Amino acid sequence: MFPVASGGGGAASAVALEFAALRLYFPSVHPKGNLPDVVGRTFGITLPACLKTVEVRTVSILIEMQEIINEKPDNFLPWAIVSTVLCCLPFGIVAIVYASKVDTLWYAQKQAEAVHAAKQARTWTFVSIGTGLFFVLMYLFFMGTVLSLGLNM
Amino acid sequence: MEAAGRKRVVLGAGIALAAVLLLVFYYITDPQESVWMPQCMFHFLTGWECPACGNQRALHQLLHGNLEMAFRYNPFLILSIPYLCAVMYVSFVRTSRAVRWRPFVLHPCVVRGYVVLIIGWWILRNLPFVRCRLGV
Incomplete structure (x- = not known):
């Protein structure tokens, strides 16, 4: 199982959809479970080793934050x-x-x-x-x- | 508020105001009746229709609630509006739902598919039999 918590007990299809969205941001995320690694590497931070699961909602906030901090260019x-x-x-x-x-x-x-x-x-x-x-x-x-x-x- | 944020708000308000004025203008003016409404240069020069030809007339009809007439002037505009709304939503709204939908709506395959549709519609609407059927 991929280590994505559904965040408030959402339906399985909603979790699958959120995971699919993450795959588009982080192509090297594998369902077997390297999400914390990949997210950490992309944002240039080391997530604690005890963190086996990353909540999708947290990730979408992280995505937003790093786009602002790293000044991702506006795609127009x-x-x-x-x-x-x-x-x-x-x-x-x-x-x-x-x-x-x-x-x-x-x-x-x-x-x-x-x-x-x-x-x-x-x-x-x-x-x-x-x-x-x-x-x-x-x-x-x-x-x-x-x-x-x-x-x- | 910092300077960049204020600039963003002013720019957004300006664009929204311009958009509303444009919509009011197109509600009042019927491009079919007025000689002042600009024609498409591509149509003027070549006689063929570009993908956006009929947009002004379609917009006028759409603002008056005539969906059928709008569809006859330019069906592609009616199909573009939902996609444009989706792109605006994921680009300018900063909620976690919008962020999660962003990679789907802005996926390069989807965007390139839209470009292929534009070019396909350009060719299709200039084929003689399609022209006769839409003929407005």
Whole structure:
């Protein structure tokens, strides 16, 4: 059995779901039970040897804390999606692809590459939004010119 | 409150205000009627439709509660909104439930699947028979 306590007697399926979520953060966690080791190594701390089980709820708080302490780069995914949906530009798709890499790289201990991907995602999001705004202003200018000249489209 | 936290709050409030103003604007203005509503550059230049073409008209219909008309203008927008809400939830809400759902919603496979859907929808909506059927 993997050493994950359900934390308040949740259903077995809920525990399985939480463990699956942890596997995405810590790919090397094994159901046979090395969760304290892996969590400790990822956060750069030594968990006490007596700690055979780590509560999932505690781990999610630890994840949140270390993201703030180690300054995990913002992945910009929400804004990348918004810019793609609103501005309809290929740049938005580039931003989404970069944004999708950030968290995975971060938890694979590739911090420098994660920061680079985050910067790229940020840049392409702004390029996408900027291009969209530019075209909107161009369109308004164009229509304003046409209407003020009294042409009928 | 520290400076970074205050900046974050001000930025968040600004974005929320802009979003509400945009929604009110799209509620009032019907893009079908007004010449001032910007057209898609891709559509203007090529005559083909991009994945987001019809979004403005769909949003207007959606805000008026016409789900069917919104779906006819751009079904992909109606499918995108739930995913966008999920991404916003796991990114901006700091509860342990949101943190636990984050790796699923932001999983690279899910995000790339979404990108593949966008490109697939781009190709699909420009096929002649699909165009005729949606035809609005």
